[in-house]
Amino acid sequence: xxxxxxxxxxxxxxxxxxIYARHNYPFDKLGISFLDDLSxxxxxxxxxxIYPDLLTFSFWCRNSNINNxxxxxxxxxxxxxxxxxxHIAPSNVPLNFGYTFIFGLLSGNANIIKVPSKxxxxxxxxxxxxxxxxxxxxxxxxxxxxxxxxxxxxxSITEYLSSVCDVRIIWGGDSTIEKIRNFPIPxxxxxxxxxxxxxxxxxxxxxxxxxNEFSLxxxxxxxYNDTFIMDQNxxxxxxxILWKGKSKNVRIKNRFxxxxxDLAKNKIEMDFSFANQKHLKFCETTIQIKKNIxxxxxxxxxxxRLSLDSLPKDIHKYFGNSGFFFEHDIKSLDDINHILNHKxxxxxxxxxxxxxxxxxxxxxxxxxxDRVVPLGSALEIELTWDGYDMIRSLTRQVTIY
Numbered sequence: 190x191x192x193x194x195x196x197x198x199x200x201x202x203x204x205x206x207x208i209y210a211r212h213n214y215p216f217d218k219l220g221i222s223f224l225d226d227l228s229x230x231x232x233x234x235x236x237x238x239i240y241p242d243l244l245t246f247s248f249w250c251r252n253s254n255i256n257n258x259x260x261x262x263x264x265x266x267x268x269x270x271x272x273x274x275x276h277i278a279p280s281n282v283p284l285n286f287g288y289t290f291i292f293g294l295l296s297g298n299a300n301i302i303k304v305p306s307k308x309x310x311x312x313x314x315x316x317x318x319x320x321x322x323x324x325x326x327x328x329x330x331x332x333x334x335x336x337x338x339x340x341x342x343x344x345s346i347t348e349y350l351s352s353v354c355d356v357r358i359i360w361g362g363d364s365t366i367e368k369i370r371n372f373p374i375p376x377x378x379x380x381x382x383x384x385x386x387x388x389x390x391x392x393x394x395x396x397x398x399x400x401n402e403f404s405l406x407x408x409x410x411x412x413y414n415d416t417f418i419m420d421q422n423x424x425x426x427x428x429x430i431l432w433k434g435k436s437k438n439v440r441i442k443n444r445f446x447x448x449x450x451d452l453a454k455n456k457i458e459m460d461f462s463f464a465n466q467k468h469l470k471f472c473e474t475t476i477q478i479k480k481n482i483x484x485x486x487x488x489x490x491x492x493x494r495l496s497l498d499s500l501p502k503d504i505h506k507y508f509g510n511s512g513f514f515f516e517h518d519i520k521s522l523d524d525i526n527h528i529l530n531h532k533x534x535x536x537x538x539x540x541x542x543x544x545x546x547x548x549x550x551x552x553x554x555x556x557x558x559d560r561v562v563p564l565g566s567a568l569e570i571e572l573t574w575d576g577y578d579m580i581r582s583l584t585r586q587v588t589i590y
Contacts, residue, residue: 191209191210192209192210192272192273193207193208193209193210194207194208194209194210194273194301194353195207196208196301196336196338196350198346199338199339199340199343199346200338200339200340201336201337201338202304202316202320202337202338202339203316203319203320203323203332203335203336203337204323204332204333204335204336204337204338205332205333205336207333208273208299208301208333208334208335208336209299209333209334210272210273210299210334210355211270211272211273211297211298211299211334212269212270212271212272212297212298213269213270213297213298214265214268214269214270214297215262215265215268215270215295215296215297215580215584216255216259216262216265216295216580217297219327219328219330219331220294220295220297220331221252221255221256221295222252222327223294223322223328223331224250224251224252224255224291224294224295225250225251225252225255226322227247227250227318227319227322228247228248228249228250228251228252229247230318230321230322231243231244231246231247231250231314231315231318232244232247234314234318236310236311236314240283240310240311240314241414241418242283242284242311242418242419242568243284243311243314243315245568246284246287246288246315249288249291249570250291255295258295258571258572261572262580265580265584267586267587267588267589268581268584268585268586268587269297269584269585269587270293270296270297270298270299270583270584271296271298271355271356271379271583271584271585272298272299272355272356273298273299273300273301273353273354273355273356274293274298274299274300274301274354274355274356274357274358274583275301275303275350275351275354275356275357275358276289276290276293276300276301276302276303276358276360277303277347277357277358277359277360277361277365277369278302278303278304278305278360279305279360279361279383280305280306280307280361281305281307281422282305282360282419282422282423283305283309283311283312284311284312284315285360286302286303286304286305286312286337287315288570289302289358289360290302290335290337292358292572292574292579292580292583293356293358293583294331294335295572295580296579296580296582296583296584297583297584298355298356298583299334299335300334300335300336301335301336301338301350301354302335302336302337302338303338303339303340303347303350304316304337304338304339305339306339306340306341316337319337344372347369347372348372351369351372351373351374352372352373352374352375353375354374354375354378355375355377355378355379356378356379356380356381356583357369357374357378357379357380357381358380358381358382358383359380359381359382359383360383361383361384361385362384362385363384363385366382366384370382379582381577381582383424383574383575385424385532386424386532386533386534386575387424387428387429387505387508387532387533387534388424388425388426388427388428388533388534388535388536388537388567389427389428389429389430389431389525389533389535389536389537390412390415390427390429390430390431390536390537390538390539390564390567391431391433391522391536391537391538391539391541391546392430392431392432392433392445392538392539392540392541392564393433393434393539393540393541394432394433394434394436394437394438394441394442394540395434395435395436395438395540396539396540396541397438397441397445397539397540398438398441405444405445405448406448408539408564408565409445409448409449409452410452411564411565412449412564412565413449413452413453413456414565414567414568415427415537415564415565415566415567415568416512416514416567417453417456417457417512418568419568420463420510420511420512421509421510421511421512421513422510423567423568424534424535425534425535425560425567425568426510426567426568427535427537427567428508428509428510428513428514428515429504429508429514429515429516429517430514430515430516430517431516431517431518431519431522431525432516432517432518432519433518433519433520433521433540433541434518437518442516446486446488446492446494447488449488449492450488450489450491450492453491453492453512454489454491457491459490459491460511463511464490466509466511467490467493467509467511467512467513468490468493470493470509470513471485471487471493471495471513474495474507474509477507478497478501478504478507481497481498481499481500481501482495482496482497482498483496483497483498484496491512492512492514493509493512493513493514494514494516495513495514495515495516496515496516496517497515497516497517498517499517500517500524500525500527500528501528502527502528503528504528505528505530505532505533522545522546522549523549526553529553529555529557529558530555530556530557531555531556531557532557533557533558534558534559534560534575535558535559535560535561535562535567536558536560536561536562537562537563537564537565537566537567538561538562538563538564539563539564543561546561547561556576559574559575559576
């Protein structure tokens, strides 16, 4: 008999009050078909042109993309979903709840997804489209095995949901994760935590200098997408730019920041509360690491640029968002060894040979950098995230002789 869990005293956005565990094989046809239909519905929606992250999500869900991801898994024989996955989505990234849902769905599980309590418009759009699909006959099973809910901090609800899950996935700050981990899960259940992390961008200024205007503009747009689309709130959005090159290349660096600011002005409306936060962050930072700062420049409040002649060991503690960037010149990647720790997640790069980065990471004695991707790919969600292969992690292997 299929195990079921009753969900009470909480606002259900999509799904039913009773959810049934699911132990399907990974990449089952029903899940892939649902995601492809969801992709089509998003692209037909007028909202996809308003919210770039929603459009990106729709392309990620396409049948062709999912099947390309599936091809990377050569042997999933006798692997099955673990049952019921509880997802605690982060509060500051609107559509992360959609991606973590996909992790659970493609690995053959039933899913309880706690969406952010903040009223992001993208959440309303995506949930509305999911509800439309759940009404279709062919997706009744998915409606019974997936529920999206919303609640503010409520220990009793989180404790109850933790007590009935087979897997718990927690996205959030370190303190949030520590708090939720206090709620026990069944002894055979497993926990995955995606905590606060930071990222950097490595650019060879010599290579940047030789780009024509078209290529430079395209590169700036890619950097903008890596940073401003999520207001640098995503762990994978770079906050520290490392400049590598034989010379200082001051002129091309200035052009880089000027063009980035111009693009931001054209794409986003100034939020003066964010501008004030950036200014306050700058004031606090200059007090704490004044001796390291050699230059500061604000580009009409859209971009704050802090140039450092040396990197404090704890530089990650001073990182901000909404266009708040540190930059530092390096001769080689060995120059950043002293700042690295498990907090560092993604390195994006441009103009640097990948082998140089690989050789650097192979020599590291700390667990820094789980992703190395070209500039422009920082926000591309993959089925391996923070070093976890989510398909294999969320399934169990049945040994048959």
